[in-house]
Amino acid sequence: MTKIATSSLQRLYIAPSSRLAGTPIVPSSKYYTLRYLLAATLADGESRVFFPAESDDSEALFRGCRALGAELSWEDEQHTVLHVRGVGIPHNDGSVTIDVGNAGAVLRLLLGLGAFLPDVTFVTDHPQSLGKRPNRELLEALTALGATCESSDPEGYLPITIHGGKLHGGEIAISGARSSQYLSSLLFLAPLIGETLEIEVVDGLKSQPFVRITLDILRMAGIAVEHDSELRHFTIAGGQRYQPREYVVPGDYPSAAALLAACATASDPSSLLQLARLQPGDEVGEPLLAAFRALGADLQVNNDTVTLRGGRRLHGADIDGDQIIDCIPVLVAAACFAEGESVFYNIESLHYKESDRIDDLCAELRKAGCAVMPRQDSILVQGRPRGIEGGVEVDGHSDHRVLMALAIVALRSQRGLTLTGVEHIAKSYPHFFTELQQLGADIQFIS
Incomplete structure (x- = not known):
């Protein structure tokens, strides 16, 4: 055959x-590969991810994590164990461009973390697909946290440029009506801000299981998040640090x-x-x-x-x-x-x-x-x-x-x-x- x-x-x-x-x-699970790898990227130290998903989306994720400052390398020829030297708080000198392919979840979770960089542009070679997916609500939230966001369209279509680096805490609202990925993006970002961040979810919350996966992985990485049972209000103390771990992707x-x-x-x-x-x-x-x-x-x-x-x-x-x-x-x-x-x-x-x-x-x-x-x-x-x-x-x-x-x-x-x-x-x-x-x-x- x-x-x-x-x-x-x-x-x-x-x-x-x-x-x-x-x-x-x-x-292997895309959801877990994405979140485990981001947690490893944000850790101070070395982590290992076993059985990460292999796909075009994974390649986009690897590019994004390296752009945030992480070092990624395979420990075996079969690509079953990925070694990650984390960066802690994302940093990169000068302007950075990240090609996210057609990976919507990768884009949205990286948009939040990209707000730590002084100048980052997200692009896609799929303008008729990912290029038409809206990100407006997330960009508005990042703007409220101190970043400057530029998009090719009022709805937040790609390409998107973020000028960040000086973020602050406070209280923000995010819509959950179109995607839970906006909220997950903010949850990964929040612990690294030097101040407490409170997030209020408005307009309902779609796809709650993905948010619960995010919360589980944050806990595994040593991050404390306070939230209500209905996932509408979150409090994340600033100044936390992700811990290096070993993750096994189901x-x-x-x-x-x-x-x-x-x-x-x-x-x-x-x-x-x-x-x-x-x-x-x-x-x-x-x-x-x-x-x-x-x-x-x-x-x-x-x-x-x-x-x-x-x-x-x-x-x-x-x-x-x-x-x-x-x-x-x-x-x-x-x-x-x-x-x-x-x-x-x-x-x-x-x-x-x-x-x-x-x-x-x-x-x-x-x-x-x-x-x-x-x-x-x-x-x-x-x-x-x-x-x-x-x-x-x-x-x-x-x-x-x-x-x-x-x-x-x-x-x-x-x-x-x-x-x-x-x-x-x-x-x-x-x-x-x-x-x-x-x-x-x-x-x-x-x-």
């Missing part, structure tokens, strides 16, 4: 497949979700998937597994291993997507083959991802023959348990999550699907199509 290298591909044909089986290695639940959804929709009852290194009690993992169970998936958990048997009849469900926002596209794909109607709600933030993961995803699914209806805050799905026609070309919209969803749908189509823009899978899961091949999928390169 030829390994599919997505760095140079643009189109793939995915044929119908009734059976998927295997024990693939789940990629498997990535959103990547696992794509594999689980593919197996759950397989029609052959001998389909079987076993995924290890998935952290029990995970803030994203627990609601994700609950969503699969709500759809009727035959799923079992034993410590850090999840086993799913395919060939079972799925049924419709109403699923609150806020806690599992990055998993929604593949869950929608699975629901396309369930009996009855499914509703995925509380997902408005999907409009503001690498693509419009509500409107763009639904447009491509409808091309393939799925019955889906986009709404401002939800997606309605009328399941078609017998499968769909397929036989068309669909566009991934430069979005790794949309590509995963379309691949799942292709496997249950009668005539397969041709996917365009598949090189963008490298953003989070470079070997996704190879993994599907190894599970039994028929995937062909189109020159």
Whole structure:
């Protein structure tokens, strides 16, 4: 079997497949890799990060941490252990430019820390994707803390230049309506300011599990954060210091979700998937597994291993997507083959991802023959348990999550699907199509 290298591909044909089986290695978590590496970068001393995620987003993160002053080096040829010599408070002489690629979370968490530098500019080579994602609320908060922020647009689009270095504490407000990443950015920044900072979250808070992950990792790094139970008010004492640690990155639940959804929709009852290194009690993992169970998936958990048997009849469900926002596209794909109607709600933030993961995803699914209806805050799905026609070309919209969803749908189509823009899978899961091949999928390169 030829390994599919997505760095140079643009189109793939995915044929119908009734059976998927295997024990693939789940990629490491992007969420934890990002936060562990930032904590290590901000520590006074040497840290080690075991099993960091390997992807385009990770490369953008590595560039950003080096620009903040950290020294990064691999301890082994397999790239399983990353040694980090932390910088403490970020510093760099002169002007710095950081290319964040198409990594939205990397950008937003680095924007806050970049405010310690005298002059830093953030750029992207994806102007139609990350270049159109707003950062206004975060830039306003950084301005209130003493930085000067310049953007190409009032909504805070890239490129962004920050003139910082002289930050102060006090009281600020940040909106949580569009993204929890704004708040996480401020939480990483706050301990290094020489004064106490109080943060008030207004307009609600989307994707709370990611904030809880941030808080857990800050505690691991020796940082004290006082907050209420609803994550609306935070107090962070100034003058704290991150401590060097050893961090072990768990498997990535959103990547696992794509594999689980593919197996759950397989029609052959001998389909079987076993995924290890998935952290029990995970803030994203627990609601994700609950969503699969709500759809009727035959799923079992034993410590850090999840086993799913395919060939079972799925049924419709109403699923609150806020806690599992990055998993929604593949869950929608699975629901396309369930009996009855499914509703995925509380997902408005999907409009503001690498693509419009509500409107763009639904447009491509409808091309393939799925019955889906986009709404401002939800997606309605009328399941078609017998499968769909397929036989068309669909566009991934430069979005790794949309590509995963379309691949799942292709496997249950009668005539397969041709996917365009598949090189963008490298953003989070470079070997996704190879993994599907190894599970039994028929995937062909189109020159």
